[in-house]
Amino acid sequence: MSIKKELPPYICPYKGDLLAGVDEVGRGPLAGDVVAAAVILDPAKPIIGLADSKKLSEKKRELLFDEICERALSFAIARATVEEIDQINILQASLLAMHRAVKQLSLQPEFVLVDGNKKPDWPYPCDTVVKGDARVAAIAAASILAKVARDREMVELDSKYPGYGLAGHKGYPTKAHMQALQELGPSPVHRVSFAPVKKLLVDFA
Numbered sequence: 001m002s003i004k005k006e007l008p009p010y011i012c013p014y015k016g017d018l019l020a021g022v023d024e025v026g027r028g029p030l031a032g033d034v035v036a037a038a039v040i041l042d043p044a045k046p047i048i049g050l051a052d053s054k055k056l057s058e059k060k061r062e063l064l065f066d067e068i069c070e071r072a073l074s075f076a077i078a079r080a081t082v083e084e085i086d087q088i089n090i091l092q093a094s095l096l097a098m099h100r101a102v103k104q105l106s107l108q109p110e111f112v113l114v115d116g117n118k119k120p121d122w123p124y125p126c127d128t129v130v131k132g133d134a135r136v137a138a139i140a141a142a143s144i145l146a147k148v149a150r151d152r153e154m155v156e157l158d159s160k161y162p163g164y165g166l167a168g169h170k171g172y173p174t175k176a177h178m179q180a181l182q183e184l185g186p187s188p189v190h191r192v193s194f195a196p197v198k199k200l201l202v203d204f205a
Contacts, residue, residue, distance in 0.1 A: 007130065007131050007134070007135060009135060010113075010129050010132065010135040010136055012111070012113065012127070012136070013111075013127065014110065014111035014125070016110050016111070017040075017042075017043055017073070018040060018073075018107060018108070018109050018110040018111070019040065019041075019109060019110070019111050019112075019113065019138055020038050020039065020040050020074075020102060020105060020109035020111070020112045020113070020124075020138060021038070021039050021040075021041075021112075021113050021115075021132070021136055021137070021138025021139035021140070021141060021142045022036060022037070022038045022039075022098045022101060022102060022112060022113065022114045022115065022139065022142050023036065023037060023098075023114075023115040023132070023133055023139050023140075023142040023143040023146055024036040024037075024094045024097055024098055024115070024146055025053070025143065025146040025147045025150045026146075026150050026170075026171070027090050027091075027094055028172060028173075029170060029171030029172045029173070029191075030171055030172070030173050030177065030181070030190055030191055030194050030196060030197055031082070031154075031157070031164070031166060031171035031187065031189045031190045031191060032082065032150065032153065032154055032157060032166070032170070032171040032189055033079040033080060033081050033082060033085075033097075033150070033153070034079060034080050034085060034090065034093050034094050034097050035077065035078070035079045035097060035146045035149050035150040035153070036077070036078050036079065036080075036094070036097035036098040036100070036101040036142075036146055037075065037076065037077045037078075037101055037141075037142040037143070037144075037145035037146040037149065038075065038076050038078075038098070038101035038102045038104075038105055038109075038112075038142055039068060039072050039074075039075045039138050039141040039142045039145060040072060040073045040074040040075070040105065040107055040109055040138065041068075041071070041072055041073065041137060041138050041141060042071055042072060042073045045071040047064065047067050047068060047071055047137070047141065049064060050064065050137045050140040050141055050144070051133075051134065051140055052131075052133040052134045052140060052143060053133065053140070053143040053144045053146070053147035053148075054133075054143075054147075055134075056144070058151075061144050061147060061148050062148060064141075064144050065144055065145060065148040068141045068144060068145060069145075072141065073107055074105045074106045074107040075105070075141075075142075075145060076101045076102070076103075076104035076105045076106075077101060077145055077146065077149045078097050078098075078100035078101040078103075078104055079097050079100070080093035080094070080096045080097040080100075082188075082189055082190070082191055084096065085191050085193065086191055086192050086193040089193070090191075090193075090194075091118070095118065095119070095120040095121075096120070098114065098120050099120040099121075099122055101142075102120075102122070102124065109124060110125070111124070111125050111126065111127075112124045112125070112126035112127075113126065113127055113128075113129050113132060113136050113138060113139055114126055114127070114128045114129070114132070114139075115128075115129060115131075115132035115133050115139045115142070115143065116128055116129075116130065116132070117130055150170070151170055154166045154167060154170045154171055155167045157189055161187040161188070161189060163180055163183075163184050164177060164180045164181070164184065164187060165177060165180060166189075171189075173196060178196065181196070181197070181200055182200070185200060185201075186200055186201060
């Protein structure tokens with residue numbers, strides 16, 4: 001039986017206050033934009049309960065979303081569209097969304113921490129942190145903002161494109177989503193560069 005090893009605490013080389021955490025949500029879904037957030041937390045206003053957004057309940061994420069918006073020194077939410085995802089691929093679109101989020105911060109960071117192992121091509125001093133949303137408070141805050149913002153958008157898209165169940169699965173390739181795609185065909189918010197959607201486009205042609 002394999003034992004899951006805990007990653008060590010991340011030690012940031014930057015010790016100032018203008019530290020931004022960046023994360024994105026929505027790389028895996030077949031529909032909708034990829035959304036990124038950047039957050040500069042206020043050391044004087046700590047937020048209790050920050051964690052990887054995927055490990056939190058929807059109610060807890062919503063509460064923390066409001067608290068982050070109220071207490072952070074600066075935050076921004078940005079995206080790369082479905083069209084951009086199809087044009088430049090999901091990895092590059094994710095990096096583009098993160099770049100846009102940091103650029104839109106009202107305070108420019110002196111250092112940026114990016115969740116994962118890839119970073120955008122930008123002028124900011126930065127570091128990547130694997131599993132950063134579980135190890136760095138600012139990245140956890142960014143993951144919560146991005147997750148809540150994207151989930152809300154998918155609920156709106158569900159009313160615009162009924163029948164796919166977007167409000168429930170948020171665009172991820174669940175069994176119900178795949179069945180709806182088989183019956184209805186792709187909608188304008190589905191990513192045509194993703195293999196399951198591309199195949200259906202051929203089938204529906």
